Amino acid sequence: KNQVEQSPQSLIILEGKNCTLQCNYTVSPFSNLRWYKQDTGRGPVSLTIMTFSENTKSNGRYTATLDADTKQSSLHITASQLSDSASYICVVSYLSGGYNKLIFGAGTRLAVHP
Amino acid sequence: DAGITQSPRHKVTETGTPVTLRCHQTENHRYMYWYRQDPGHGLRLIHYSYGVKDTDKGEVSDGYSVSRSKTEDFLLTLESATSSQTSVYFCAISKKDRGDEQFFGPGTRLTVL
Numbered sequence: 001k002n003q004v005e006q007s008p009q010s011l012i013i014l015e016g017k018n019c020t021l022q023c024n025y026t027v028s029p030f031s032n033l034r035w036y037k038q039d040t041g042r043g044p045v046s047l048t049i050m051t052f053s054e055n056t057k058s059n060g061r062y063t064a065t066l067d068a069d070t071k072q073s074s075l076h077i078t079a080s081q082l083s084d085s086a087s088y089i090c091v092v093s094y095l096s097g098g099y100n101k102l103i104f105g106a107g108t109r110l111a112v113h114p
Numbered sequence: 115d116a117g118i119t120q121s122p123r124h125k126v127t128e129t130g131t132p133v134t135l136r137c138h139q140t141e142n143h144r145y146m147y148w149y150r151q152d153p154g155h156g157l158r159l160i161h162y163s164y165g166v167k168d169t170d171k172g173e174v175s176d177g178y179s180v181s182r183s184k185t186e187d188f189l190l191t192l193e194s195a196t197s198s199q200t201s202v203y204f205c206a207i208s209k210k211d212r213g214d215e216q217f218f219g220p221g222t223r224l225t226v227l
Contacts, residue, residue, distance in 0.1 A: 004156065031213050043118075043204050043218025044157075089156065093213040100213030104156030 002027045004092050006105040014113055017080055021108045023073040023090030031093040031100055035064050035075050038087040038107070047075070047088075077110075085112045117141045118219035120205050126225045133192040135222050137205030139185075145208040146188040147216065148172075148180060150201040157204065162212070163188055195226045 004025045013019050025033070032051045036044035048057040048064040050073070057064045061078045077084055090105040117140035127133050137146060145164055149157040149172075159172030161180040169180050177199060179191045192199055205219040 034215070041221070043206070043220055045218070046215050049215065091156075100211050102159070102212055102216075104158070106154055106156050 002092075002094060002103050004090055004103045004105040006088075006090050006108050008108060009106070010109040010111070012111045012113060013080055015080060015082055019077050019080060019110065021075045021077075021088050021110070023075070023092075023105055025071050025073070025090070025092045025103070027071075027092040027094040027103055029095050030068065030071075031095055033064075033066055033073050033093070034091045035062070035073075036089040036091060038089060040086070044089055080112045082112050082114065085110060118205060118207060118217060120203075120219040120222045122222060123220065124223045126227065127195055128227050129196055130194050133195050133224065133226075135190045135203055135205075135224070137188040137190070137219060139188075139205075139207050141207060141217070142185060143207040143209050143217075144185075145211065145214070146182065147206040147208075147212075148178070148188065148190045149204045149206065150174065150199075151204060151221075152201050160190065160203075164211075195224075197226050200224060200226045 007022045034049045035047045038044040050057050050066040063076045066073045087107040087109045089107040092103050093100050119138045121136045147162040148160040151157050158174045160178050163169045163182040181189045203222045206216040208214040208216045
């Protein structure tokens with residue numbers, strides 16, 4: 001069964017600290033993996049996308065990694081800011097019947113405290 | 115929110131009443147989607163459209179219907195709302211297919227009493 005699991009479910013860190021969020025998937029055949037940020041009361045916004053051949057992608061203080069062999073991805077946030085408080089959603093795209101389909105993880109809720 | 119608006123933003127209704135949610139885009143993107151988001155679940159696809167009058171079911175389509183008569187508008191209708199349809203509904207758009215980057219609207223919070 002195609003699944004995307006994220007851990008931890010929630011996380012609290014102090015401003016300025018680093019953190020790493022995990023995403024494990026069992027989706028096949030893999031097409032790409034995106035990380036989205038969702039602020040409270042808003043729609044998700046794409047942070048990064050990685051295809052099978054990419055193992056690292058950065059977007060400012062956000063760095064995503066992908067290990068296609070173990071089917072794991074991580075999102076590392078450096079020098080966290082209060083504005084990083086949000087849910088982070090891992091989304092995996094796979095091919096089915098010749099079309100791309102998506103599976104969304106349930107997300108990790110991050111709270112950055114001063 | 116990438117030129118996507120949803121209306122209404124909040125709605126409270128009673129079981130058995132019909133409800134229509136509207137999604138409007140100004141990006142002229144071909145693909146449009148309706149998702150629902152519930153605590154403990156990832157976003158789940160209800161229906162999507164790949165062009166005017168071209169729609170298809172997602173993974174949780176029971177109890178929902180959609181229509182797309184213009185490129186910019188995608189309507190989601192709950193013919194007879196049930197309490198299990200209490201959720202936050204997101205519209206999204208993309209230029210190409212579902213594997214392409216999707217841009218999300220601000221969401222509609224629907225409560226069915």
